[in-house]
Amino acid sequence: MDFTLPAELEDYRRRVRAFVEDEILPVEADRANWDEHENIAEAPLEALRAKAKAAGLWTLQLPKEAGGQGLPMVGVAACYEEMNRSIFGPVCFNAAAPDDGNMRLLSMVGTPAQKDRWLVPIVEGRVRSAFAMTEPHPRGVSDPSMMKTRAERRGDRWVITGRKWFITGARVAQHFILMARTSEDPRKGLTAFLFDRDQPGWRIERRIPIMGPEEHGGHCELVFDGLEIADENVLMTVGDGLKATQIRLGPARLTHCMRWTGLAKRCLEIAGAYVKERESFGTPLAEHEGVQWMLGEAAMQIEIGRLLTMKAAHALDNGSFARKEVSMAKVQVADTLFKAADTAIQLCGARGYSKDTVLEWIYRYARQAKLVDGASEVHKMVLSRSYLAEGDDFWGWR
Numbered sequence: 404m405d406f407t408l409p410a411e412l413e414d415y416r417r418r419v420r421a422f423v424e425d426e427i428l429p430v431e432a433d434r435a436n437w438d439e440h441e442n443i444a445e446a447p448l449e450a451l452r453a454k455a456k457a458a459g460l461w462t463l464q465l466p467k468e469a470g471g472q473g474l475p476m477v478g479v480a481a482c483y484e485e486m487n488r489s490i491f492g493p494v495c496f497n498a499a500a501p502d503d504g505n506m507r508l509l510s511m512v513g514t515p516a517q518k519d520r521w522l523v524p525i526v527e528g529r530v531r532s533a534f535a536m537t538e539p540h541p542r543g544v545s546d547p548s549m550m551k552t553r554a555e556r557r558g559d560r561w562v563i564t565g566r567k568w569f570i571t572g573a574r575v576a577q578h579f580i581l582m583a584r585t586s587e588d589p590r591k592g593l594t595a596f597l598f599d600r601d602q603p604g605w606r607i608e609r610r611i612p613i614m615g616p617e618e619h620g621g622h623c624e625l626v627f628d629g630l631e632i633a634d635e636n637v638l639m640t641v642g643d644g645l646k647a648t649q650i651r652l653g654p655a656r657l658t659h660c661m662r663w664t665g666l667a668k669r670c671l672e673i674a675g676a677y678v679k680e681r682e683s684f685g686t687p688l689a690e691h692e693g694v695q696w697m698l699g700e701a702a703m704q705i706e707i708g709r710l711l712t713m714k715a716a717h718a719l720d721n722g723s724f725a726r727k728e729v730s731m732a733k734v735q736v737a738d739t740l741f742k743a744a745d746t747a748i749q750l751c752g753a754r755g756y757s758k759d760t761v762l763e764w765i766y767r768y769a770r771q772a773k774l775v776d777g778a779s780e781v782h783k784m785v786l787s788r789s790y791l792a793e794g795d796d797f798w799g800w801r
């Protein structure tokens with residue numbers, strides 16, 4: 404078992420790290436570069452995106468024929484961890500959710516014409532995208548069988564009616580992937596559609612205020628009251644919606660884990676610097692055993708999360724859906740990010756609670772990790788089902 408990163412991937416990782424250190428952290432340090440939703444403002448973002456392209460660090464995750472750099476998931480894991488030392492990072496490299504997952508899905512299952520129309524502009528950074536699945540009560544997403552947004556056949560078109568919410572990036576997205584019900588079949592009842600923001604028959608009802616910093620375009624509630632979609636904009640085939648979701652969500656969840664690991668490390672980086680310098684009771688904080696236990700525990704949990712993430716990345720690279728591996732990583736890393744932010748704030752004392760560091764910003768952001776792309780409890784349900792079905796094979800070294 405070899406835990407070293409191949410030289411080419413290590414080179415990418417180092418270059419991403421240097422870019423974040425030299426280009427992104429200085430931008431983050433100046434609040435003039437922040438937008439009103441606590442993300443990077445458009446002007447500095449566009450400048451950094453141009454620099455990342457020039458440095459050959461743009462869209463690392465996609466195959467070369469789709470306009471990316473062709474990194475395997477293991478390499479993506481190492482690089483995304485570095486990118487997300489700052490919340491500002493991933494979007495500068497075209498590696499932020501939801502574009503990241505949408506590009507991957509389109510590159511895997513889109514027809515050549517769909518790739519030209521819907522994927523290429525995202526890869527080139529000319530437009531942004533959104534993925535619309537979750538619905539407000541009494542509809543559902545933890546349980547997709549409850550989905551109520553309908554696509555009905557009228558003539559040669561599909562006509563969409565329904566409601567979605569928490570759709571990340573909707574306010575700035577041009578291209579949308581939409582999940583809707585086309586039949587009552589429990590397995591083949593959902594279909595994935597593509598539409599453009601300029602089409603009539605839908606609207607953004609509101610941008611939902613949240614507790615933490617927001618992705619560009621926020622998290623929005625959408626109403627569909629007659630959006631018409633042609634057959635050529637059905638992704639995969641009618642009834643393949645659940646399959647498209649599974650293809651998208653496995654890697655998308657894992658890329659969250661990669662990014663969150665980088666953010667958890669940033670928390671410890673800030674706390675580590677403080678406890679080495681700050682003294683109490685005649686000794687640096689770092690010399691107190693209680694402090695060591697807190698730092699050691701957080702560091703260990705981060706390493707557990709990144710090993711689970713790498714194992715799942717390796718499984719995806721080898722053609723598996725890696726469902727249980729992704730679920731384990733998602734639960735662990737979500738908890739770890741939140742705990743790392745909390746520990747770092749505690750170790751930095753009053754300074755940790757202030758806005759003099761980015762810890763409180765990360766802490767508010769971190770809370771969503773246990774919810775997005777499947778609540779932790781649902782992932783544990785998946786794991787339990789898998790364990791009960793597989794028995795001893797659950798632990799196999801495949």
Ligand SMILES: Cc1cc2nc3c(=O)[nH]c(=O)nc-3n(C[C@H](O)[C@H](O)[C@H](O)COP(=O)(O)OP(=O)(O)OC[C@H]3O[C@@H](n4cnc5c(N)ncnc54)[C@H](O)[C@@H]3O)c2cc1C
Binds near residue numbers: 569571771777784
């Ligand atoms: C910041 C943010 C961004 C998001 N972006 C998007 C997006 O771009 N597109 C999109 O479609 N969706 C998006 N979502 C929605 C997200 O994927 C869902 O919120 C998440 O999957 C949980 O679904 P829900 O909110 O419907 O929870 P519900 O289904 O209402 O469940 C509520 C709670 O009940 C518990 N629960 C549910 N089922 C079980 C079970 N089987 N066993 C035990 N406990 C259970 C869990 O604790 C869960 O948190 C986003 C959400 C957030 C917070």
